[in-house]
Amino acid sequence: MELSKKLKEHIDQNMKVIKGRREGTKSRQKQNNIVKIVNDEVIVDPSETVSADQTRGQDDETKVQQRVELLLKADTTLLPEQAHEIAVETLGYRLDIQTADWPGDLFLDTKVVGNAAVAIVNRSHPFYDSFWDFLEKSDDQKGFEALEVLLMAYCRAEDELATRMDRENFEQLRNRWGSWVRQLIRHAGS
Numbered sequence: 001m002e003l004s005k006k007l008k009e010h011i012d013q014n015m016k017v018i019k020g021r022r023e024g025t026k027s028r029q030k031q032n033n034i035v036k037i038v039n040d041e042v043i044v045d046p047s048e049t050v051s052a053d054q055t056r057g058q059d060d061e062t063k064v065q066q067r068v069e070l071l072l073k074a075d076t077t078l079l080p081e082q083a084h085e086i087a088v089e090t091l092g093y094r095l096d097i098q099t100a101d102w103p104g105d106l107f108l109d110t111k112v113v114g115n116a117a118v119a120i121v122n123r124s125h126p127f128y129d130s131f132w133d134f135l136e137k138s139d140d141q142k143g144f145e146a147l148e149v150l151l152m153a154y155c156r157a158e159d160e161l162a163t164r165m166d167r168e169n170f171e172q173l174r175n176r177w178g179s180w181v182r183q184l185i186r187h188a189g190s
Contacts, residue, residue, distance in 0.1 A: 034145045035096055038152055042094045049159040050167070051094065051117040063114040064088055070113045074098040074120075091115060095152045095159075099123050099132075105179040110155050110170070117159035119151045125178065126185050 055063060067087035072078055078086075090096070093116040100120050102109075107125035111118050121132055135144035158170050 032097075032148075034148050035093070035152070038095055038149060039093045042156060043092070047160045048163045049094075049117065049156075050162045051112045051115065051159050053163065054112045055115050060091065063091055067091065067114040067116075070098055070111075070118065073100055087114070095119075095156055097121070097148050097152050097155070099128070105182050106175055107178040107181050108151060108154070108174055110158055110174075112159075117155050119155035121151065122178075125182065127178075127181050130185050130188065 064084065064087045067090065068080065068083045071083040071086055072080065075083075091114055093114070096113070096116045096118045098118055098120050100109075100122065101124045102122055103124060104122075105125070107122045107127040109120045109122070111120060121128060132147070135147055138144060162170060
């Protein structure tokens with residue numbers, strides 16, 4: 001029993017690394033045109049946001065370092081120098097979307113990194129394998145880009161609304177949403 005448990009843990013850890021490498025190669029190749037297009041539009045919006053409030057007064061080097069850390073977690077194939085270059089290039093972003101691994105029902109988290117509100121998709125959630133990865137690998141990127149836009153739009157709405165509403169409500173919403181997605185995702189495509 002103990003050997004089986006250890007083996008499963010080891011396999012799970014290796015799968016996280018593999019997913020991170022697979023994700024990284026794709027994210028670097030597109031360095032993500034749809035995210036840039038979305039940011040070109042969002043940057044002119046004068047709405048108050050939590051991300052703007054939290055980053056006001058931070059120096060650029062601190063913001064770059066935050067983005068480097070995020071990029072290295074999302075893409076295990078990136079070298080620190082490459083992550084730094086991308087972080088500098090994307091420092092002006094107000095929205096971004098990345099992936100990471102964590103246990104539990106939450107399939108989408110949000111975090112302020114650099115100047116941006118970042119939507120983070122959980123690679124350990126069934127949603128990732130069933131849809132995110134499937135759409136990302138598709139020859140027709142329209143569905144994947146629509147998914148990215150949808151999740152970034154949610155992230156931006158939360159970033160704005162959290163200036164006047166309790167952030168705890170959004171955390172509870174994302175937890176319940178992730179739980180329902182985990183439960184219901186098996187019906188999609190059947």
